[in-house]
Amino acid sequence: MNVQEIKSLIRKGQVGRYQVGDNLYLRISSSKTASWTFRYKINTKRKELTIAKFGDEPLGLPLVKAKAVAASYKALVRDGIDPKIQKSRDLLSDLKTVDQLAESWLKDCRERLKYPNIPERVYRKDIAPHIGELPISEITPLDIKKIIRTIKESGRPTISNDALVYCKQLFNEAIKIDLISSNPALPFNTKDAGGKEYSRDRVLSLEEITLTFKVMRNNQDCFVRQNYLAFQLLLCLGCRKGELLAAKWSEFDFKNQVWNMPKERSKTGISITYPLHDQLIAALEELKVLSVGSEFIFPNRRKSKRFPHISMDTWNAALANLFKKECLDIAHFTIHDLRRTCRTLLAEIGTAPHVAERCLNHKLPKIMAVYDRHDYFEERKEAHQKLVQYLASCF
Incomplete structure (x- = not known):
């Protein structure tokens, strides 16, 4: 199938899935939009992976490049690697700065926590100003120490403890996706941050x-x-x-x-x-x-x-x-x-x-x-x- 044939199918709005080459298919929807999909079989299971929309870059992908992507995915399948998993890994490996890592971590917080606004507020206000724009791999324990000490000296020991917990979670996330091999916040505990927390008993007369x-x-x-x-x-x-x-x-x-x-x-x-x-x-x-x-x-x-x-x-x-x-x-x-x-x-x-x-x-x-x-x-x-x-x- 060539480019002219593809464009003709789209103009006619012929909804369906059409084979273009080895494992490469064109999917046309009822709204006359088309996208490239890669169909493959791995571990006896049939799977399908959306590559991109049909069209010119940067919003779409032309036929020649779609075939090239499909060929690279086919090579992965031959080596026993699932292209869908590899694509997910590639997206995560694009995380360079702490702010980019934090967006992924905070998204997880929103899905699992009842009050995700709390870690988000502490990160935005007290962690990001210090390390947000720095490369993930360059963060050292000294950076973490500066963060928790600055918060403690501002008279907020509880927030200092919270910030330490969130830093540990944040960089554990980086370890999980193979961006770093050690957690720079791990050497610290509550003694280094806000100290042991006691229940307050202050009542105003x-x-x-x-x-x-x-x-x-x-x-x-x-x-x-x-x-x-x-x-x-x-x-x-x-x-x-x-x-x-x-x-x-x-x-x-x-x-x-x-x-x-x-x-x-x-x-x-x-x-x-x-x-x-x-x-x-x-x-x-x-x-x-x-x-x-x-x-x-x-x-x-x-x-x-x-x-x-x-x-x-x-x-x-x-x-x-x-x-x-x-x-x-x-x-x-x-x-x-x-x-x-x-x-x-x-x-x-x-x-x-x-x-x-x-x-x-x-x-x-x-x-x-x-x-x-x-x-x-x-x-x-x-x-x-x-x-x-x-x-x-x-x-």
Whole structure:
């Protein structure tokens, strides 16, 4: 079959598979597009491998070059090598820089992890700036040491530990596809990174809460109004940071005063309906104005393609700035400590333990979870109302 015959078949839209040469076929689809395929038999199994589209390079492949590719595949089959596997190897061997390797590794993370955004965020922010553009084979333990030490010195020991784990996974991936023979992150452990991690027990007192919100109000040049209202919601609802910052207005029912948080964004995979006190409704109405028509409560304040809402680090950075400027003269706390504080305050005002746990959307203990499917909405509504009233003077 020559080029003119092939073009004639395509023009006529004659759907089917046509033999062009030894093991080389032309497949024509109903949309009048054609592609080259290589059919072969290896280990008693018949297989087919798509080579490329028919046409001129770089988007397609002309007849002469398609025959050359088919001939090379035929040679592999004679040597007992599966062309499909070899093609996959060739694609992986094209990975040169750490950034290219990371794209392959992060793709795997997206397929197997529930929260793939976590390793992706750590890689983009803390690993890539140091080694992303370097050749994979040139990365040394000294590069890894610099990464984990820089993160630790920035006051983020947990992230330093995470970065070390992700570096080990990343370069293990390179070993698996035969790009390197040893892992430059392997000599290090948590002692070299952020150190042993302990469960936090920081809880803010009423005095500290009052002072914190006063400082936030007095430093609106570095702690904007949206952040102030966000911290108020986090403390009163006890929700997780990631659940709130990605919330959409469509999830809120102002008439019935509830927030229907979907399970897709819940760490536990359980949806929950948060009751909203009048004071929180007022805060949300103000945020509605500040969001200037966005579908998100906290829209991105910069032109970024990564997130349509503010990033995971926005509130952390704002709080860290208050401590850095020595505006906040209390023991250091994190955003997640507000969740622990909420749970402690719920206990202080007399909320039953099982109700308080559901207020935070925690899973109940195993036996209770199996037999107790009650949502405790009315009980949670009463608890949240008491908590907001208890904290009213702090805001």
